[in-house]
Amino acid sequence: MSERAIEQTDFTNRPLCLSGRGVTKIFGLGDKRTVAVDHVDFDFHEGEFVSIVGESGSGKTTLSKMLLGLLNASEGEIFFQGKPRDISTGRKKKEYWKGIQAIFQDPFSSFNTFQKIDTVLLDCINMRGGKHLPKEKKIEMMTEACGFVNLKFAELTNKYPFELSGGQMQRLMIARIFLLRPRILLADEPTSMVDACSRATILDMLLNLRDEIGMTVIFITHDIGLAYYISDTVYIMEHGKFVEFGKADEVILNPQAAYTKRLISDVPKIHEEWDLSTVDLLSQK
Amino acid sequence: MGKIMLEVKNLKTKYVTRFHEDVYAVDGVSFTIEDGKSLGIAGESGCGKSTLALSVMGYYFSPLHYISGDIIIDGKNISGMKPDDVRKSILGSEIAYIPQAAMNALNPTQKIIRFMEDVIHAHDPKAGRKEIRERAEARFAELGLPPSVLDKHAVELSGGMKQRTVIAVSTILNPKVLIADEPSSALDVTSQKMVIKMLRELMGKGYIKSMLFITHELPLLYNVTDDIMVMYAGQIVERGSAREMVFDPVHPYSHGLMNSILVPEEGTRGNKLTAIPGAPPNLKRPPDGCRFAERCKYARPECRYSMIPEKSFDAGRMYRCLLGVDELKEVYGHE
Numbered sequence: 001m002s003e004r005a006i007e008q009t010d011f012t013n014r015p016l017c018l019s020g021r022g023v024t025k026i027f028g029l030g031d032k033r034t035v036a037v038d039h040v041d042f043d044f045h046e047g048e049f050v051s052i053v054g055e056s057g058s059g060k061t062t063l064s065k066m067l068l069g070l071l072n073a074s075e076g077e078i079f080f081q082g083k084p085r086d087i088s089t090g091r092k093k094k095e096y097w098k099g100i101q102a103i104f105q106d107p108f109s110s111f112n113t114f115q116k117i118d119t120v121l122l123d124c125i126n127m128r129g130g131k132h133l134p135k136e137k138k139i140e141m142m143t144e145a146c147g148f149v150n151l152k153f154a155e156l157t158n159k160y161p162f163e164l165s166g167g168q169m170q171r172l173m174i175a176r177i178f179l180l181r182p183r184i185l186l187a188d189e190p191t192s193m194v195d196a197c198s199r200a201t202i203l204d205m206l207l208n209l210r211d212e213i214g215m216t217v218i219f220i221t222h223d224i225g226l227a228y229y230i231s232d233t234v235y236i237m238e239h240g241k242f243v244e245f246g247k248a249d250e251v252i253l254n255p256q257a258a259y260t261k262r263l264i265s266d267v268p269k270i271h272e273e274w275d276l277s278t279v280d281l282l283s284q285k
Numbered sequence: 286m287g288k289i290m291l292e293v294k295n296l297k298t299k300y301v302t303r304f305h306e307d308v309y310a311v312d313g314v315s316f317t318i319e320d321g322k323s324l325g326i327a328g329e330s331g332c333g334k335s336t337l338a339l340s341v342m343g344y345y346f347s348p349l350h351y352i353s354g355d356i357i358i359d360g361k362n363i364s365g366m367k368p369d370d371v372r373k374s375i376l377g378s379e380i381a382y383i384p385q386a387a388m389n390a391l392n393p394t395q396k397i398i399r400f401m402e403d404v405i406h407a408h409d410p411k412a413g414r415k416e417i418r419e420r421a422e423a424r425f426a427e428l429g430l431p432p433s434v435l436d437k438h439a440v441e442l443s444g445g446m447k448q449r450t451v452i453a454v455s456t457i458l459n460p461k462v463l464i465a466d467e468p469s470s471a472l473d474v475t476s477q478k479m480v481i482k483m484l485r486e487l488m489g490k491g492y493i494k495s496m497l498f499i500t501h502e503l504p505l506l507y508n509v510t511d512d513i514m515v516m517y518a519g520q521i522v523e524r525g526s527a528r529e530m531v532f533d534p535v536h537p538y539s540h541g542l543m544n545s546i547l548v549p550e551e552g553t554r555g556n557k558l559t560a561i562p563g564a565p566p567n568l569k570r571p572p573d574g575c576r577f578a579e580r581c582k583y584a585r586p587e588c589r590y591s592m593i594p595e596k597s598f599d600a601g602r603m604y605r606c607l608l609g610v611d612e613l614k615e616v617y618g619h620e
Contacts, residue, residue, distance in 0.1 A: 276478065
């Protein structure tokens, strides 16, 4: 196994890319009121690889939808590049989405079934203002993007998304990001539906892409081993609150919150004994 | 050496596509599981893990077809039996199966107790309702599931609870072999741990005699099973004890697979994940020689000439590669 150089960069003195103060999301009213995200504060810096880790139902996806601007926050404010985010009109929202892009969990439902792959990639070029470029230049750009994710553009032209495998689709999503060059990439469990082997490929591509275009990556996952491997900073989320955050090494190797300790002890490991006695089978979970 | 519970000899099965092409999904697989032992199967998507599970339990419904080989459960050969007969006489009592999407396996309109009745009635039509309820409650209590679950519908249960209910229902008749096909892939870590604890308890109390556990999560396999088998393109490429397979894999494919492990332990962060390039071969026309040769860093021209036989070494280990064990270990050492 060869070594990967881990940069111990201090991100705290870099400019802020996305931050939030008291961000809250409440669903329902009265008795059915559910607080999905409960007054969270966060600071994501430029070029930082951030992971948000939590169990099912902890509010990770709700938070990610608010960050993307797909849901409005009930309370609190989100700041984009230091300024309060304004997505009140459709045009402003579109402008915001040039800066933030996402990869979702299910690659099969991420593409429009009726659009050919060329169209998907051409849209990205047009969105970045490359509409008037000559055709050869566009093809060159698409070939480069596909090459970056080990896909062959010549084999993909005139194909529809359903003709690809799950791993290929997920890589095509990354090729889109390569063309769009956003400031922030939000990846919501992009590897939970692929096997261990393709997972390694996708993670490596995300890390390379981060280095190539210097974007911030917000990685949402329930796999704490994965978060430890890939991220600079880790936020641990429980019942809509951040119970702990900090540098990956500090949080994972020396957890403070009880919840973090439990999450880490629940993951099967290979160098330590896996203690099965910590779970109570009679609990109604 | 314990009594052999499940023996599979040179099993070959195929899928027949709409266009009448044969896809050889399981091609010459042999293994044995002894009483009280568990065997794990690892491999990437599409390597034939789930097909092997279906084939072992005699589930030959089109498009899956049996070609040749023997499946012997506790001395009884079930190969060549009609799938309907297998379902009536073998499934549940001799061999139980937990599918990957077990959470969707429960009929939403029925209470859990009805599934218990179904399973027991299939093998013992005279059993009374009261007797079944007593048996079910006793088993649920022993496995740490609240007996109140029996009167609930599937929609009232969480994912982890559903999965554990499915396991309890499918093992009520004390099968000799349990086949678990990715039982925890869709669960979060805490529910996964509960499922594993329950499987361990079933084994410990002797309700199931042996287990075949399929997953692509290697750290999990290491913690659950005694032995691990790695499957690639329909064939077994390596077999050994869990410890040997994780810390000392021999076959280049297993070596690559073990390098994709992610665990939250000190020092693992700096390791470079080595993804295996390329894609598995098309099983409609499997290559003549080594099936992994296309993606193997150490492949030689002679690897592609003819099928590589299984070679055994050490005590009970097996691998399928042209290169010798020492040769392979030496090249890994240079990396």
